[in-house]
Amino acid sequence: MSALLEVRGLSVRRGQLLALRDLSLAVEAGRVVAVIGANGAGKSTLLEAVAGLLRPERGGVVLDGTEVTALPAHRRLRLGIALVPEGRRLFPSLSVRENLLTGQYRRRPGPWDLPAVYALFPWMADRAAQRASALSGGEQQAVALGRALLANPRVLLLDELSLGLAPAVVATVYRTLPQVVAQGTGVLLVEQDVSLALRRADEVHCLLEGRVELSGSPADLSARQIETAYFGIRRESA
Amino acid sequence: MIWVDAVLQGVLVGGLYALFACGLSLMFGVMRIVNLAHGDFAVLAAFLAYSLISASGVNLLYAALLTVPVFAGFGYLVQRGLLNRAISSGPLPPLLATFGLSVVIQNSLLQGYTADSRALDPGRIGTASLRLSGQISLSYLELLILGLAVLVLGGLELYLRRNRTGRMLRAAADDRDAASLVGGDPRHLYGVATAIAFGTLALAGLLFAARSSVAPSSGPSELLFGFEAVVIGGLGSLWGTLLGGIALGIAQNVAGQADPAYTLLAGHLLFLLVLILRPEGLLPRRSVTA
Numbered sequence: 008m009s010a011l012l013e014v015r016g017l018s019v020r021r022g023q024l025l026a027l028r029d030l031s032l033a034v035e036a037g038r039v040v041a042v043i044g045a046n047g048a049g050k051s052t053l054l055e056a057v058a059g060l061l062r063p064e065r066g067g068v069v070l071d072g073t074e075v076t077a078l079p080a081h082r083r084l085r086l087g088i089a090l091v092p093e094g095r096r097l098f099p100s101l102s103v104r105e106n107l108l109t110g111q112y113r114r115r116p117g118p119w120d121l122p123a124v125y126a127l128f129p130w131m132a133d134r135a136a137q138r139a140s141a142l143s144g145g146e147q148q149a150v151a152l153g154r155a156l157l158a159n160p161r162v163l164l165l166d167e168l169s170l171g172l173a174p175a176v177v178a179t180v181y182r183t184l185p186q187v188v189a190q191g192t193g194v195l196l197v198e199q200d201v202s203l204a205l206r207r208a209d210e211v212h213c214l215l216e217g218r219v220e221l222s223g224s225p226a227d228l229s230a231r232q233i234e235t236a237y238f239g240i241r242r243e244s245a
Numbered sequence: 246m247i248w249v250d251a252v253l254q255g256v257l258v259g260g261l262y263a264l265f266a267c268g269l270s271l272m273f274g275v276m277r278i279v280n281l282a283h284g285d286f287a288v289l290a291a292f293l294a295y296s297l298i299s300a301s302g303v304n305l306l307y308a309a310l311l312t313v314p315v316f317a318g319f320g321y322l323v324q325r326g327l328l329n330r331a332i333s334s335g336p337l338p339p340l341l342a343t344f345g346l347s348v349v350i351q352n353s354l355l356q357g358y359t360a361d362s363r364a365l366d367p368g369r370i371g372t373a374s375l376r377l378s379g380q381i382s383l384s385y386l387e388l389l390i391l392g393l394a395v396l397v398l399g400g401l402e403l404y405l406r407r408n409r410t411g412r413m414l415r416a417a418a419d420d421r422d423a424a425s426l427v428g429g430d431p432r433h434l435y436g437v438a439t440a441i442a443f444g445t446l447a448l449a450g451l452l453f454a455a456r457s458s459v460a461p462s463s464g465p466s467e468l469l470f471g472f473e474a475v476v477i478g479g480l481g482s483l484w485g486t487l488l489g490g491i492a493l494g495i496a497q498n499v500a501g502q503a504d505p506a507y508t509l510l511a512g513h514l515l516f517l518l519v520l521i522l523r524p525e526g527l528l529p530r531r532s533v534t535a
């Protein structure tokens with residue numbers, strides 16, 4: 008049986024730099040896969056290539072058996088790949104509600120609609136008419152997540168939901184993950200915050216300079232192993 | 246009383262300036278494209294309608310009902326076939342492309358129609374007017390043009406706020422990649438923006454020719470009025486553009502009342518004054534309350 012999302016031998020160039028080298032991983036429906044790594048390890052590059060914003064130099068992306076490597080981002084969304092990008096990337100001149108509605112532009116049929124998102128984040132309905140740029144960082148992150156959910160994705164890509172947010176705020180945003188996964192959506196998330204990723208994920212890949220250094224379930228990985236892979240200590244001493 | 250009349254005439258022509266300028270503002274707002282051929286396309290629309298009317302004998306209304314949608318479709322094709330390619334390689338290529346189109350259109354019109362100016366006959370409405378007092382009368386045609394301008398600008402505003410594709414145009418204006426991440430094809434959305442711009446510029450071109458006349462070389466000066474209306478009103482706000490067009494019309498007509506030689510100069514001076522004193526325009530984009 009093939010996985011919901013498969014990344015096969017992906018290499019992506021950014022300028023001169025080969026930011027991702029021959030990377031493979033898979034995400035099953037209803038599972039959370041986390042990719043951790045230091046600054047510049049290539050985490051965002053991976054998600055942008057999966058979402059279709061970047062073209063790989065080699066390798067491919069397969070969604071439920073369908074090769075999508077040649078498709079641009081808007082076509083991949085329609086097939087069910089949604090990205091919550093790093094830095095949230097809300098539409099600053101649109102209201103909160105309008106930002107959410109853009110998520111429905113090419114939605115697939117599914118459980119997520121405006122009332123469902125408002126039920127997930129009750130404060131949002133009260134502030135629907137406010138400009139998105141007037142929200143706090145955590146609130147913006149929640150809107151970005153809501154916008155992606157409204158497309159009813161089969162695979163949800165999350166790029167550093169925790170970036171720049173207070174731990175309590177991060178916890179509220181991440182608390183929504185089980186509800187998302189319960190619908191059968193596969194989640195591929197990227198974090199610099201290792202302990203957060205280990206707590207939330209079923210499977211973790213540690214990325215170092217564009218390569219997977221270490222993979223496994225959080226329970227099987229020791230702190231020492233992860234530290235080594237994260238900072239690349241072994242490599243430097245070798 | 247003649248001053249009141251000058252102000253009223255300015256308001257009337259200002260609506261037409263705004264109708265002409267809204268596409269300019271839309272294309273710049275959504276794609277950061279300055280369409281240097283905007284005025285020439287409007288003139289082209291007027292000349293094509295002129296030929297259509299002389300060849301088939303239909304009236305101006307039917308010519309407009311045909312020309313406007315054809316130009317909207319033409320705009321979509323120009324965007325997808327030419328301008329989308331040009332913007333992918335930086336801000337300069339689209340500027341050069343539209344400049345090239347401007348030259349090509351002007352020369353083709355000169356070839357096909359000579360340098361003479363032409364007017365479109367609006368029919369009976371062109372001669373009737375509403376007499377308010379001894380010295381003040383408002384032409385029904387010009388009232389109709391102002392009404393059309395307000396209707397089109399209001400409809401466009403509503404489209405951008407309430408329609409799902411209209412909303413995506415604003416989203417793509419904010420962040421093109423983020424728009425594609427929610428399923429919007431930027432090339433298509435850009436095509437829609439240019440289609441709207443071409444539809445409105447065609448209507449404005451026909452109305453220019455109906456209230457006075459146009460010549461193959463009129464495009465650049467119309468373009469200048471359009472720019473001035475947009476900048477005076479404040480970029481990115483349609484009601485601002487209407488206000489800008491009206492302010493421009495009033496300045497031109499009041500100065501022209503004093504001395505016809507000052508008509509255009511007064512418009513340019515107002516434009517410069519706004520640039521210096523209030524560079525964000527009279528009515529800049531306000532916060533959303535959707």
Ligand SMILES: Nc1ncnc2c1ncn2[C@@H]1O[C@H](COP(=O)(O)OP(=O)(O)OP(=O)(O)O)[C@@H](O)[C@H]1O
Pocket residue numbers: 021022024026044045046047048049050051052053093199
């Ligand atoms: N637009 C770009 N042009 C050229 N190089 C880039 C670009 N964006 C990122 N890079 C480089 O690609 C590499 C991977 O960057 P990427 O953003 O994927 O890392 P990341 O793991 O997401 O880091 P962070 O944790 O800081 O978000 C880095 O070395 C970065 O400098």
Ligand SMILES: [Mg+2]
Pocket residue numbers: 050051052093167
């Ligand atoms: Mg990143």
